[in-house]
Amino acid sequence: xxxxxxxxxxxxxxxxxxxIGKSMEPMLHQWQEQPVIKVxxxxxxxxxxxxxxxxxxxxxxxRIIGMKGDRYRIRGDNCYETELVSSSQLLGILEGxxxxxxxxxxxxxxxxxxxxxxxxFVFPFRYGYLRxxxxxxxxxxxxxxxxxx
Amino acid sequence: xxLKYRFVVREISDQHxxxxxxxxxxxxxxxxxxxxxxxxxxxxxxxxxxxERELLQAVINKYDVAExxxxxxxxxxxKTLRDGGLLTE
Numbered sequence: 082x083x084x085x086x087x088x089x090x091x092x093x094x095x096x097x098x099x100x101i102g103k104s105m106e107p108m109l110h111q112w113q114e115q116p117v118i119k120v121x122x123x124x125x126x127x128x129x130x131x132x133x134x135x136x137x138x139x140x141x142x143x144r145i146i147g148m149k150g151d152r153y154r155i156r157g158d159n160c161y162e163t164e165l166v167s168s169s170q171l172l173g174i175l176e177g178x179x180x181x182x183x184x185x186x187x188x189x190x191x192x193x194x195x196x197x198x199x200x201x202f203v204f205p206f207r208y209g210y211l212r213x214x215x216x217x218x219x220x221x222x223x224x225x226x227x228x229x230x
Numbered sequence: 231x232x233l234k235y236r237f238v239v240r241e242i243s244d245q246h247x248x249x250x251x252x253x254x255x256x257x258x259x260x261x262x263x264x265x266x267x268x269x270x271x272x273x274x275x276x277x278x279x280x281x282e283r284e285l286l287q288a289v290i291n292k293y294d295v296a297e298x299x300x301x302x303x304x305x306x307x308x309k310t311l312r313d314g315g316l317l318t319e
Binding site (some may be wrong): 089093094095097112113116117174179 | 256
């Protein structure tokens with residue numbers, strides 16, 4: 082029987098299985114790392130990676146980068162767009178993840194903490210690159226569509 | 231017999247959980263909850279082709295239990311895997 086993600090989290094208290102796209106690279110890669118997501122047991126803070134549900138029903142695992150009023154500013158590590166998410170949309174928090182046989186604890190692993198601070202620190206410099214990359218991909222797709230006509 | 235997908239067994243919140251890894255993750259989108267014996271058997275099945283007799287002997291050796299009881303538990307475990315489409319014979 083297929084259970085929804087909310088049902089799984091409520092019943093088991095955690096999720097080990099989640100389909101990941103590219104939005105959290107280089108930390109999480111599709112079909113590689115296995116995130117361990119636990120039910121929210123505390124108020125999430127800045128730099129936590131949280132699982133939330135968008136209004137369109139899509140489940141997303143992205144990082145909190147700040148607050149705007151009472152809503153969370155959230156962005157994927159490989160994204161440049163930020164979205165505002167209310168606390169009622171939050172479902173779980175990333176406690177750690179497996180990379181091969183190694184378990185990386187998001188609270189305790191020093192290399193991971195360094196990655197988080199560094200990644201967020203250099204974001205303003207990466208922003209330009211991400212926008213250019215996105216624009217280039219958009220142009221490429223348009224050229225392909227024209228070539229196929 | 232062997233597993234249809236490649237699994238890893240993790241211990242989270244005092245539970246043993248098996249999930250498919252790599253591209254098998256896209257083919258089997260679920261978590262398999264195991265007890266300690268099930269986790270042990272899953273690790274053995276993950277190592278490659280084996281027989282029910284070999285699994286039975288491994289359980290008897292590890293847990294020092296009577297053959298009848300070991301066979302009963304093993305059969306129940308393998309039936310669960312077969313019913314879930316996770317075994318190839």
